[in-house]
Amino acid sequence: MVLPCICRAKCLISSQLVLRNINALKSLFNYLTQETENKDGECYFYRNVFSKIKVTKEKVTANSRAKKIxxxxxxxxxxxxxxxxxxxxxxxxxxxxxxxxxxxxxxxxxxxxxxxxxxxxxxxxxxxxxxxxxxxxxxxxxxxxxxxxxxxxxxxxxxxxxxxxxxxxxxxxxxxxxxxxxxxxxxxxxxxxxxxxxxxxxxxxxxxxxxxxxxxxxxxxxxxxxxxxxxxxxxxxxxxxxxxxxxxxxxxxxxxxxxxxxxxxxxxxxxxxxxxxxxxxx
Structure with missing residues (x-):
């Protein structure tokens, strides 16, 4: 009975970690394509390759979120x-x-x-x-x-x-x-x-x-x-x-x-x- 709960918790942590990493890379590439400049005044990249990656946010009830806080x-x-x-x-x-x-x-x-x-x-x-x-x-x-x-x-x-x-x-x-x-x-x-x-x-x-x-x-x-x-x-x-x-x-x-x-x-x-x-x- 305990094992499924442990596996579910591990999967939840893993999915959250993946989501954070993807969002971090999106922010990084947004910065490199929008704000940075090289010596010629151009951005380092012209296209944010992570912008089209879609992520699904986990749905959490208000009570569950409040309990965590x-x-x-x-x-x-x-x-x-x-x-x-x-x-x-x-x-x-x-x-x-x-x-x-x-x-x-x-x-x-x-x-x-x-x-x-x-x-x-x-x-x-x-x-x-x-x-x-x-x-x-x-x-x-x-x-x-x-x-x-x-x-x-x-x-x-x-x-x-x-x-x-x-x-x-x-x-x-x-x-x-x-x-x-x-x-x-x-x-x-x-x-x-x-x-x-x-x-x-x-x-x-x-x-x-x-x-x-x-x-x-x-x-x-x-x-x-x-x-x-x-x-x-x-x-x-x-x-x-x-x-x-x-x-x-x-x-x-x-x-x-x-x-x-x-x-x-x-x-x-x-x-x-x-x-x-x-x-x-x-």
Whole structure:
């Protein structure tokens, strides 16, 4: 009985992997035929040989999709516990050298995590955030979306407070030049450089792995990512009664259909509705 389930899971993973590879090649050839230029100012290729390859997306119900998202989002308590761990517990498990590096980056890392959880923006958008993009008074930031589109989003005041704490030590700690306009930086060979998307992904993974290793039950021991923080923000928005259209704008979705996947997140809420319906019929 177990074997067919295992085979089905393997086939599903394989088909998803093939689909991702095809889409990656489509994007690559689109880039080579549309955007790149050789020394003569011509694109490297004249035809996208992958453009005619048709792929069939797997059909997934809203409930199934919501269940998958629910398994990776943090509850309110988990958010508080995770941030508390990074702020006060993590350094206790480090060597002297590791602790030195952590203390240098502590305010920065807490600000990054808080901003991701407090705005729902993408990891690329936080990596490319500039100093003049921040408006503390209006509690919002200007960002560059996919397709190089400019947008403005709101940020939780608590996340902006963490950002302010980081900005207070940024210049002295990282020796940033006045020409360095990127908000989040790192030190490479003693010089301040913009932090990369991969570096942000790695630091999030590092803290969640450490959090789980200390016996915490964060998502059954699964690691998190900046994108899962995005899911967490969106699900919390819906749970607290947030408007779906405003959430679409906050997340930068091009279609409301993409945003609706967050409306089916809570199985517990669904159970409450069923119980109330049953009670009314008695």
């Amino acid at each position: 629910s398994s990776v989002v943090l509850s309110d308590n988990e958010i508080d516990e995770f941030l508390h761990f990074v702020k006060f517990e993590y350094e206790k498990y480090l060597t002297t050298r590791q602790k030195s590096v952590f203390l240098r980056d502590k305010e920065r890392d807490i600000a990054i995590i808080s901003m991701l959880l407090g705005s729902g923006i993408r990891v690329s958008e936080i990596a490319n955030l500039l100093i003049h993009d921040i408006n503390f008074k209006k509690e919002q930031i200007d960002i560059i979306r996919k397709g190089n589109k400019e947008d403005t989003v709101l940020v939780l005041p608590s996340a902006l407070a963490a950002l302010e704490d980081y900005l207070k030590i940024r210049t002295e700690r990282y020796k940033t030049a006045t020409s360095m306009h990127y908000v989040f930086v790192t030190k490479y060979q003693g010089i301040a450089q913009p932090i990369s998307v991969r570096a942000i992904q790695n630091l999030v993974g590092k803290y969640t792995k450490a959090f789980n290793s200390q016996g915490n039950a964060l998502n059954s021991g699964k690691g998190l990512s900046p994108h899962k923080f995005r899911h967490t923000f969106a699900s919390e928005w819906i749970r607290t009664g947030g408007n779906l259209v405003l959430l679409r704008d906050q997340l930068g979705h091009s279609s409301i259909e993409t945003t609706t996947k967050y409306t089916n997140l809570s199985a517990a809420e669904g159970k409450k509705v069923i119980d109330k319906m049953d009670e009314s019929r008695k």
